[in-house]
Amino acid sequence: MLNTNYREFDAKAIQLYDDTYSEEYREFDYKYVVSPDYAHFAPVVKKITKSFTDPIKVLEIGCGTGRYFHVLENTEELTGIDISESMLNMAKEPVRSSDVKVPIINLIQGSVFEHDFGTEKFDFIFSIGVLGEHTPLPQDLCHKIYNLLNDGGCFYFTVVDIDDRKNVKRKIAEAAYPFLPARIKQVLDKRWESNYFTKAELIEHMKVGPFDAFEVSNYKADNSGWTGAHHECIGYKGNNLTKRFFE
Numbered sequence: 001m002l003n004t005n006y007r008e009f010d011a012k013a014i015q016l017y018d019d020t021y022s023e024e025y026r027e028f029d030y031k032y033v034v035s036p037d038y039a040h041f042a043p044v045v046k047k048i049t050k051s052f053t054d055p056i057k058v059l060e061i062g063c064g065t066g067r068y069f070h071v072l073e074n075t076e077e078l079t080g081i082d083i084s085e086s087m088l089n090m091a092k093e094p095v096r097s098s099d100v101k102v103p104i105i106n107l108i109q110g111s112v113f114e115h116d117f118g119t120e121k122f123d124f125i126f127s128i129g130v131l132g133e134h135t136p137l138p139q140d141l142c143h144k145i146y147n148l149l150n151d152g153g154c155f156y157f158t159v160v161d162i163d164d165r166k167n168v169k170r171k172i173a174e175a176a177y178p179f180l181p182a183r184i185k186q187v188l189d190k191r192w193e194s195n196y197f198t199k200a201e202l203i204e205h206m207k208v209g210p211f212d213a214f215e216v217s218n219y220k221a222d223n224s225g226w227t228g229a230h231h232e233c234i235g236y237k238g239n240n241l242t243k244r245f246f247e
């Protein structure tokens with residue numbers, strides 16, 4: 001069961017990503033950029049941005065401390081939105097700042113759910129470790145993101161793979177679920193509400209959503225900072241339906 005009410009999660013994110021936690025996050029940035037997880041995610045962002053033939057506008061949702069700003073290629077303007085002012089303060093001096101090649105960087109403090117981007121459009125939108133994790137990813141947001149993309153653009157994002165987090169007790173309860181009385185099913189449905197996705201849920205979400213094509217992959221973290229696995233997804237808009245980035 002997927003959560004849809006983002007407001008409680010926005011409030012939690014503001015509380016969690018305070019000055020102290022943002023400083024810890026920045027400390028970890030230095031370890032992160034030499035980790036296998038960085039070696040996985042950074043090339044995906046690089047490869048996608050390199051694939052555009054003209055200079056592009058990029059939006060990063062939940063940009064945090066600006067971990068990936070330096071891997072953006074071919075980017076004339078980057079907009080980073082984050083709900084945490086403390087994280088954005090770190091992003092003013094992004095990770096590996098001397099390698100950042102983007103001439104214009106706009107940092108917006110706010111929730112991606114609430115912020116009005118007006119008539120702005122982007123060629124590439126990405127979000128790592130935010131949606132389907134700290135916040136839900138309801139269809140309303142998929143439509144908002146799709147409408148923010150230029151034709152030929154794409155949206156790369158990660159969500160937490162919930163199957164990787166299930167313990168034996170949960171797996172047994174799920175196997176027994178079809179045989180349980182309705183009122184117990186209701187209790188379990190409520191308890192199991194989550195921002196995280198199974199692979200089947202993500203595929204179904206993308207099938208009924210606005211994107212014209214999509215691809216899904218999976219990456220299990222190396223446990224150096226975070227334990228678990230993410231589904232990765234790229235949603236495409238319009239005339240780029242032959243592009244594919246996951247091998």
Ligand SMILES: C[S@@+](CC[C@H](N)C(=O)[O-])C[C@H]1O[C@@H](n2cnc3c(N)ncnc32)[C@H](O)[C@@H]1O
Nearest residue numbers: 013062063064067082083084087111112128129
């Ligand atoms: C795990 S961090 C990821 C930061 C960055 N993407 C990275 O990979 O280092 C999650 C970030 O999402 C931000 N965030 C959470 N909810 C948000 C929302 N509704 N709108 C914008 N940013 C949000 C948090 O403030 C935090 O900086």
